Amino acid sequence: MSQTIIARRYANALFQLGQEHLKLEQFETELRELQKVFRNNEQLYTFLKHPRISVDQKKQLIHKSFLSYSAEVVNTLKLLVDRHREDIISEMITHFLTMMSDAKGVAEADVYSVRELSKSEKKRISETFAPKVGKRSLNLNNIVDPSILGGIRVRIGNRIFDGSVSGKLSRMERKLVSANKR
Structure with missing residues (x-):
């Protein structure tokens, strides 16, 4: 087992x-x-x-x-x-x-950002993303990661919400590469 x-x-x-x-x-x-x-x-x-x-x-x-x-x-x-x-x-x-x-309706979330987030920013992120995963609120763990260039990346369980500049650039690159292969 x-x-x-x-x-x-x-x-x-x-x-x-x-x-x-x-x-x-x-x-x-x-x-x-x-x-x-x-x-x-x-x-x-x-x-x-x-x-x-x-x-x-x-x-x-x-x-x-x-x-x-x-x-x-x-x-x-x-x-x-x-x-x-x-x-x-x-x-x-x-x-x-x-x-x-789970019993409290709370989920753990990792938030990657270029700088440390303020309490009000964390509160807004929690209020925005908690309903998307069916929870009342999120316990946020802020991880400072300069490689994302800007924006935020939120990981809740196995779901990732990527609004970072580096994520957007990667998606644009994939679109351009796949368009050129056609």
């Missing part, structure tokens, strides 16, 4: 647990923090994957490191360690956060 399917199953279980105990918001906050911890601390993954370190030692580290976290989140991490599934923790967190965004 693929890692993605397994990660999705753990995320679904944690999501259902959060719904039953009315702790979805708390789980979301904790998992966002946990995601940052795992991204910024490669040694933690190395420790959790190390074959010479016992499962009990790994679970003890999780217990001590995440004392302020809910029992459900900590127990999920311990369960993943018990089953030697440490490598899917980040993917499980990503699936959970995606489920939370």
Whole structure:
């Protein structure tokens, strides 16, 4: 079975647990923090994957490191360690956060622009593109990319809306090349 399917199953279980105990918001906050911890601390993954370190030692580290976290989140991490599934923790967190965004009607979006966008520009982009993908709003991640020359390129999931100058030039070039081949 693929890692993605397994990660999705753990995320679904944690999501259902959060719904039953009315702790979805708390789980979301904790998992966002946990995601940052795992991204910024490669040694933690190395420790959790190390074959010479016992499962009990790994679970003890999780217990001590995440004392302020809910029992459900900590127990999920311990369960993943018990089953030697440490490598899917980040993917499980990503699936959970995606489920939370879907439940709220929010989507994650990458916006490529030549410069950093202002709050009002981000708000307008969110208001413009959210209905196009059937969402109430977008969480925007602004990526500064001078190679687009001007305009913006928006990526929401697997959809790309390209209003950049470089994108328009590329489309014009393709039209000219295909017209010359005829």
